[in-house]
Amino acid sequence: MQFFNFFSLFLFVCFLFLLIKWKNSNSKNKRLPPGPWKLPLIGSMFHLLGGLPHQVLRDLAKKYGPIMHLQLGEVSLVVVTSPDMAKQVLKTHDFAFASRPKLLVGEILFYKGTDIVFSPYGDYWRQMRKICLLELLSAKNVKSFSSIRQDEVLHMIEFFRSSSGETVNATKRIYQFSSSMICRSAFGEVLKEKNKLIELVKEASRLMEGFDVADLFPSLKFLHVLCGMKGKIMDAHHALDAILENIINEHKNNGELEGEGLLVALLRLMKEGGFQFPITKNNIKAIIFVSTF
Numbered sequence: 001m002q003f004f005n006f007f008s009l010f011l012f013v014c015f016l017f018l019l020i021k022w023k024n025s026n027s028k029n030k031r032l033p034p035g036p037w038k039l040p041l042i043g044s045m046f047h048l049l050g051g052l053p054h055q056v057l058r059d060l061a062k063k064y065g066p067i068m069h070l071q072l073g074e075v076s077l078v079v080v081t082s083p084d085m086a087k088q089v090l091k092t093h094d095f096a097f098a099s100r101p102k103l104l105v106g107e108i109l110f111y112k113g114t115d116i117v118f119s120p121y122g123d124y125w126r127q128m129r130k131i132c133l134l135e136l137l138s139a140k141n142v143k144s145f146s147s148i149r150q151d152e153v154l155h156m157i158e159f160f161r162s163s164s165g166e167t168v169n170a171t172k173r174i175y176q177f178s179s180s181m182i183c184r185s186a187f188g189e190v191l192k193e194k195n196k197l198i199e200l201v202k203e204a205s206r207l208m209e210g211f212d213v214a215d216l217f218p219s220l221k222f223l224h225v226l227c228g229m230k231g232k233i234m235d236a237h238h239a240l241d242a243i244l245e246n247i248i249n250e251h252k253n254n255g256e257l258e259g260e261g262l263l264v265a266l267l268r269l270m271k272e273g274g275f276q277f278p279i280t281k282n283n284i285k286a287i288i289f290v291s292t293f
Contacts, residue, residue: 035069036060043071073216103215104224105207108233115286124277135265145185152181186262186291193243200240201292207233244285263288
């Protein structure tokens with residue numbers, strides 16, 4: 001009974017805190033696009049129930065126009081559905097909209113957002129993007145990976161040939177093919193723990209899907225623990241970190257700083273130094289992991 005009374009009081013205090021914040025945010029004079037009606041505290045979240053997010057947003061856009069405002073908890077956002085307006089956001093004013101919002105999953109899984117996808121736009125992002133473009137996506141390097149692509153294609157063809165007359169999950173096999181090819185291009189070798197890494201990539205994708213309630217109320221840090229999301233993300237992070245740590249240590253202990261693969265290139269550049277932002281082992285892990293998606 002004492003625990004129930006304490007928990008009820010705790011929820012009531014949280015409710016008052018959110019209500020005060022909601023009133024203060026609404027009291028500010030903001031020029032916002034039109035949008036659906038909002039409820040106290042949760043805002044427009046009610047409108048996203050009962051369907052897939054992209055379909056719900058499409059239906060709302062038909063009613064409120066190609067640019068509309070949604071309030072999701074404490075997060076205020078503008079949804080753009082017009083191709084012309086999307087061009088303005090993604091091309092004409094891309095610098096203003098280049099950074100992604102800070103999410104718990106990105107902060108933990110990608111080592112405080114030090115990869116390229118979740119890293120905020122700035123000097124560090126430009127440095128790492130330049131390195132990845134020169135070391136992985138240049139025409140010379142893409143061509144050098146042709147042997148890996150051919151080898152993986154032959155493996156897939158051989159699998160389908162040997163499975164003649166049997167039921168085969170083609171989607172799963174093609175996903176394994178693309179994942180294996182990406183892993184070999186990133187690490188420069190066939191990984192012993194490739195299957196486990198692929199499963200962790202799938203788990204990370206699941207954790208990043210949809211809306212996390214805790215991210216919609218960033219001032220209430222306890223929600224990450226209460227919802228159980230933080231524990232799941234930390235478990236995936238620890239498993240991922242152990243694999244990447246072993247791979248990096250094997251390369252360093254064997255002196256494998258020459259050859260193909262993004263990992264080898266990043267380890268070589270970390271050793272050479274001379275960058276505005278020194279490359280750390282966690283930076284390498286973050287970039288390597290995001291490159292496997």
